[in-house]
Amino acid sequence: MSTRPRKIYLLHFCRPFGHAEHYLGSTDHLSHRLRKHARGEASTLVRHVVAAGIPIVVADVREGDRTEERRLKNRGGSKSRHCPICRGELTLEQAMRRIRANRILESEGVAPVADALYQLAAGA
Numbered sequence: 001m002s003t004r005p006r007k008i009y010l011l012h013f014c015r016p017f018g019h020a021e022h023y024l025g026s027t028d029h030l031s032h033r034l035r036k037h038a039r040g041e042a043s044t045l046v047r048h049v050v051a052a053g054i055p056i057v058v059a060d061v062r063e064g065d066r067t068e069e070r071r072l073k074n075r076g077g078s079k080s081r082h083c084p085i086c087r088g089e090l091t092l093e094q095a096m097r098r099i100r101a102n103r104i105l106e107s108e109g110v111a112p113v114a115d116a117l118y119q120l121a122a123g124a
């Protein structure tokens with residue numbers, strides 16, 4: 001069993017994909033999971049969003065287990081009212097900077113992967 005604290009993460013899509021604007025997930029290895037998202041392997045929705053050329057920003061990361069993830073999803077945790085970017089608490093740039101500064105993460109090497117996920121859509 002992994003001893004890493006499980007993290008719940010919220011992905012914000014810079015343009016809506018159909019009715020979807022966010023993806024809420026949890027993982028015990030965030031950089032690994034984001035890399036899988038970038039390759040379209042972790043979720044069908046995110047794979048389509050990437051393929052549609054929509055930039056994705058890691059809007060929020062918090063510690064939490066699957067029970068907490070389920071609780072958040074039941075409360076509409078992937079809805080805009082729970083997203084710090086959609087709520088106007090963070091700009092896109094601030095959200096990216098927060099990830100780069102690693103303020104909400106340990107040393108998992110998340111920042112470069114988050115940058116890559118954002119730039120993927122731009123074809124950079």
Ligand SMILES: [Zn+2]
Pocket residue numbers: 012013021022059080083084085086087
């Ligand atoms: Zn949002």
